[in-house]
Amino acid sequence: MSYVEGFLVAVPAANKELYRKHAQEAWSIFAEFGMSRLVEGWGDDVPDGKVTDFKRAVELKPDEVALFSWFELPSKEVREAANQKLMTDPRMQQMGQMPFDGMRMVFGGFSVMVDEGPGGKMGHIDGYVLAVPKANKEAYREMAAKAAPVFLDHGATRVVECWEDDVKDGKVTDFRRAVKATKDEAIVFSWVEWPSKEAREKGWPKLMEDERMKYDPASTPFDGQRMIYGTFTPIVDETVKGEKRKTA
Incomplete structure (x- = not known):
């Protein structure tokens, strides 16, 4: 099964290019150690929440921007080996x-x-982090698996849910x-890839109106009030050439 290392970061707006x-x-070092993809998502529309939000998650300061980022790896074993190598590689210190x-x-x-x-060229990201009761893992997976085709039908190119x-x-x-x-809850790190911000803006209203996305709040397997979400623009999207994405 494939594996993901997820990150939330607060970066000064003035340091975007840096x-x-x-x-x-x-x-180049990450890829050498087996990581297959790196995405850095720069905050585009990161709203304030009533209970939780990305800003509070990273204690965002007024001059900072929230990032939603991840590595993709072929397995947990590759991730553990890579992290060990990164801790001792002198090139990381030289950076x-x-x-x-x-x-933070x-x-x-x-x-x-x-x-x-199918994935492919990406221009916009919906990023989510939520807490799901461990007992509801299968119920959540079933709900997410049913919702994924709806996103794809309305213009998204990939939907990923990570436990x-x-x-x-x-x-x-x-x-x-x-x-x-x-x-008794587990963290879910999730994202939706879109080919562009325009495609997302065009598809989102249709997505929300789609009958397949209608849920009974009483039967939702997690507390939506504590879910944090936002949209992000990829400023880095690096993939190992020739790498074929593996599905779960």
Whole structure:
């Protein structure tokens, strides 16, 4: 089964180009260690929430932008081996200081449970993080699997849902605090890829009107009030040449 390392980051708006260059420079090392894709999503429409939101998740400052980012890897074993190598590789040290506050970066490992759509050229992202009762894992997977074709019918190119595997508590921020998860809940890291912002804006109203997306709130297998979401523009989207995406 494929594996995802998910990140939420707060980056000073003035450091956008510096951050992009930093990520692209690191990509050559990441790819060498087995990572198949790196995406850095720059916040486009990241709304305030009543209970939770991306801004609170990373303790965003007024001059910063929230990022939704991820690595894709062929397996958890590749991810663990890569992380060990990255910790000791001198090239990572030579890259210098990171252009953001690493103490507020949220990160964790996830197993892919739904991966639908051909993918391809991407110009816009819907990013989500939510807490789902562990007992509702299969109910959530079934709901997500039914919703994925609806997104694809209205212009999305790929829908991915990832279930918590290695999500640790952080000193300042972490995924569990981001969505106020309880002990009996797991974190879901999810995204929808669109070919462009225009395609997303055109497809979204039709998506919301589609009868297949109608749900009874009483039967929804998670607390939607604590879900955090936003739209993001990819500023880095690097893929290993010749890599074929594996579905779950």
